[in-house]
């Protein structure tokens with residue numbers, strides 16, 4: 310039985326200016342104990358899919374199950390199998406950290422779980438804040454409490470919706486260390502993130518959404534192996550020649566150009582030289598998940614096919 314199953318999920322929003330198909334026939338399973346990444350640009354439909362999973366929104370078509378429980382027909386059992394860490398910082402200012410975790414446990418009908426609450430507090434670096442009032446905590450500490458709240462009932466499936474947006478390095482490390490430990494103990498994890506290096510480091514499999522459709526779904530290693538090329542990175546103040554400009558990813562002075570192999574690297578360098586482009590801090594590196602992601606999102610040939618410079 311998969312931990313989570315999305316079967317032909319579609320969602321249409323109807324508004325004053327017509328209808329928007331935010332999800333269009335999304336189907337995939339997350340296996341028990343799997344660490345799964347859901348990636349996609351802004352507006353791809355990730356939050357909509359997670360809202361449907363959480364029972365906060367209804368699919369227009371299709372079916373979603375959590376540990377075999379239909380999220381609509383069997384909402385309570387499905388919700389109980391999920392630990393959802395929300396994006397926003399929502400908290401009750403009147404309680405201490407420990408109280409808020411006890412109250413949250415009560416919502417799930419869980420009693421006598423103080424040992425687990427202590428484990429959560431220790432694992433998330435909150436042990437010395439157990440009796441602090443929620444409103445006294447910094448934003449990062451509140452976020453840790455939200456993670457703990459999502460896990461009070463030891464759910465088999467943990468959903469993290471952009472958990473590290475605006476979070477400092479220390480909290481990221483604490484969070485990933487703890488989540489990885491839970492994953493080793495058998496909890497499935499569904500992660501959405503815009504930090505592709507996190508997805509590359511943590512996820513076994515990755516689905517990429519674009520405009521409501523799954524455009525890639527594979528083992529992370531397999532997706533990465535599709536990006537066999539070399540990536541040329543350099544800084545320049547000059548405009549790139551028309552032969553290279555459409556292939557380049559430019560961020561300020563930094564340009565990155567994918568190439569197929571060493572001969573491709575030489576071709577690019579020759580074209581830069583010919584065009585009189587002055588290059589600084591040149592590096593040649595392996596293509597990474599970001600390159601795979603961008604080439605898929607730009608609609609390059611097939612999933613995982615990096616754009617190449619003609620040699």
Ligand SMILES: Nc1ncnc2c1ncn2[C@@H]1O[C@H](COP(=O)(O)OP(=O)(O)OP(=O)(O)O)[C@@H](O)[C@H]1O
Pocket residue numbers: 322323324329331349350351352353354355356357358
């Ligand atoms: N309640 C709503 N009513 C109408 N349209 C909506 C609603 N919620 C989302 N949308 C639209 O559905 C599409 C998918 O949005 P969604 O928030 O799921 O994307 P996302 O992948 O989570 O994006 P982000 O990375 O920015 O969080 C977008 O075009 C969005 O504008």
